[in-house]
Amino acid sequence: MSHCLIQQTREKSREVFAVVKERIVTTQPCSVIEEVQQGGQLGELLSFCGPKSTQASVKENSSLHKDSNVSLEIPAHTVIAYGIIELEIKLNGHYELCLMSDTLGGFEVDGPVKKSLVGVSGARDDTPKKSFFQRELEKLRGHFQLLSVLPADTRSSLLQLLKTTMEDREAVSVLESVLDQMCTGKTADLGEVKEASQMQTVQAILNLLEHSDSSPTRSLLSDSSQTPSLLSDSSQTPTLLSDSSQTRSLSDSSQTRSLLSDSSQTPSLLNATHLIISAMDGMTDECLSVLGSCCSPPVLQALQILVQHVAAGSGETLSLSDAGLAVLTEEELYQRTESLFGHSEVTLKREEDTLRTEMKDQPGYLPIVMSITVKGLASLV
Structure with missing residues (x-):
C-alpha cells in the first residue's frame, strides 16, 4: 500500500485499479478514414490547394467548400477494445473483484463497516479462499430455491432455452444486456438483437419470465422496435459481470452497494435468470x-x-x-x-x-x- 503508484491513485478519487478480462485485437492491418465537409462564405475570390489530405476552393459565388480526410492506420495485433473487472482495494492491501455491475471499484475508506462485496478474493490472507467461496454461494441460495420450486414445465422450458442460448456466445451477451437493462429499471431495447435466431430465443425467454413470475409485470411487446419492460424492483437485482461495451462512471467505493449481502432482499424470477446469464457471460468460451x-x-x-x-x-x-x-x-x-x-x-x-x-x-x-x-x-x- 506504500507503493508510489498506489499512493498516486488513491489521491484521485475517480481512478481505480482493474483486471482486464477480455480484449478485442485486430488480426490484420486496417485503416479508419474520416471524411469531413464544411461550407462557409467569403467576401473575396481566391483558391488554393493544400496537402493531399485537405482541399479547399472558393467559387464565383464566394462560397467556401472544404473537404478533409483523416486516415488512421491500425497495425495487426492491436488492442482496440477491452473489458475489465474493477478492484476494491482494502486498507490492509487485500482486494476483491467487483463482480456486481452496480458495484464500483476504488479504495476502502476509514469509517463504518460496509456490506461485503460479492467478489473473489484476489490476495492471500488468513481466511481460506474456499470458505469465502462457500459463503458467496450461500448468499445466492434464495435465487436457486426460487428456480427449484417453479412448475416442472416452466423449469424444463427455461432450461432448454438457456441451453440454446449457451450455444451462441453473442446471444449470451445480448441476453445479459437486455436483462440488465430491465433489472436496473430501464426498458429493454431489443434493437441491439441483430440475428433472427437470437431474437427468437431472447423473446421466448422474456415471454416465459413475464408469464411465470408472480410479481407484477407489464406486457412485453413482440415488435423489436418497441421497448418492453418486465417485472421487479431494480433495487434487488444481482448481476455478476458488466458488459464490456458499457462505460460506467467511477466513484468512491463507499458509495457502492452489495445487493446480495442483504438477506432481506426477495429474489424474483427475473433476478435469478439474470444471475445465471451474467455468470454464463463471465465464463470462457x-x-x-x-x-x-x-x-x-x-x-x-x-x-x-x-x-x-x-x-x-x-x-x-x-x-x-x-x-x-x-x-x-x-x-x-x-x-x-x-x-x-x-x-x-x-x-x-x-x-x-x-x-x-x-x-x-x-x-x-x-x-x-x-x-x-x-x-x-x-x-x-
Missing part, C-alpha cells in the same frame, strides 16, 4: 461450450455435487459409486467434466472409483461463475 454439452438432468446433478464439494473445501474424496455421481463413470462424460473444471481453474482428479477436487492458486472469478451457472441450471432440473 471453452467453459461455455463444454457446459452446453452437459445439460442433461443426471449430469447437472452430478456437477452440482462437485461444485458444492469445491465450495466446501473439505479436501475429502467423493465416491463414484454414489448415486449422484455414477453418471461420471462414463469416460466421455468424465472427460467433459474434467475439461469444464479445468477451464474454471479447478483440478478434478480421479483415482480408481474416487474423485477429488482442488482449486488452483489464485483462481480469480472463474470458479465462482462456473459454480453459479451449474447450480442455477441444476435448480431447473
Whole structure:
C-alpha cells in the first residue's frame, strides 16, 4: 500500500485499479478514414490547394467548400477494445473483484463497516479462499430455491432455452444486456438483437419470465422496435459481470452497494435468470461450450455435487459409486467434466472409483461463475 503508484491513485478519487478480462485485437492491418465537409462564405475570390489530405476552393459565388480526410492506420495485433473487472482495494492491501455491475471499484475508506462485496478474493490472507467461496454461494441460495420450486414445465422450458442460448456466445451477451437493462429499471431495447435466431430465443425467454413470475409485470411487446419492460424492483437485482461495451462512471467505493449481502432482499424470477446469464457471460468460451454439452438432468446433478464439494473445501474424496455421481463413470462424460473444471481453474482428479477436487492458486472469478451457472441450471432440473 506504500507503493508510489498506489499512493498516486488513491489521491484521485475517480481512478481505480482493474483486471482486464477480455480484449478485442485486430488480426490484420486496417485503416479508419474520416471524411469531413464544411461550407462557409467569403467576401473575396481566391483558391488554393493544400496537402493531399485537405482541399479547399472558393467559387464565383464566394462560397467556401472544404473537404478533409483523416486516415488512421491500425497495425495487426492491436488492442482496440477491452473489458475489465474493477478492484476494491482494502486498507490492509487485500482486494476483491467487483463482480456486481452496480458495484464500483476504488479504495476502502476509514469509517463504518460496509456490506461485503460479492467478489473473489484476489490476495492471500488468513481466511481460506474456499470458505469465502462457500459463503458467496450461500448468499445466492434464495435465487436457486426460487428456480427449484417453479412448475416442472416452466423449469424444463427455461432450461432448454438457456441451453440454446449457451450455444451462441453473442446471444449470451445480448441476453445479459437486455436483462440488465430491465433489472436496473430501464426498458429493454431489443434493437441491439441483430440475428433472427437470437431474437427468437431472447423473446421466448422474456415471454416465459413475464408469464411465470408472480410479481407484477407489464406486457412485453413482440415488435423489436418497441421497448418492453418486465417485472421487479431494480433495487434487488444481482448481476455478476458488466458488459464490456458499457462505460460506467467511477466513484468512491463507499458509495457502492452489495445487493446480495442483504438477506432481506426477495429474489424474483427475473433476478435469478439474470444471475445465471451474467455468470454464463463471465465464463470462457471453452467453459461455455463444454457446459452446453452437459445439460442433461443426471449430469447437472452430478456437477452440482462437485461444485458444492469445491465450495466446501473439505479436501475429502467423493465416491463414484454414489448415486449422484455414477453418471461420471462414463469416460466421455468424465472427460467433459474434467475439461469444464479445468477451464474454471479447478483440478478434478480421479483415482480408481474416487474423485477429488482442488482449486488452483489464485483462481480469480472463474470458479465462482462456473459454480453459479451449474447450480442455477441444476435448480431447473
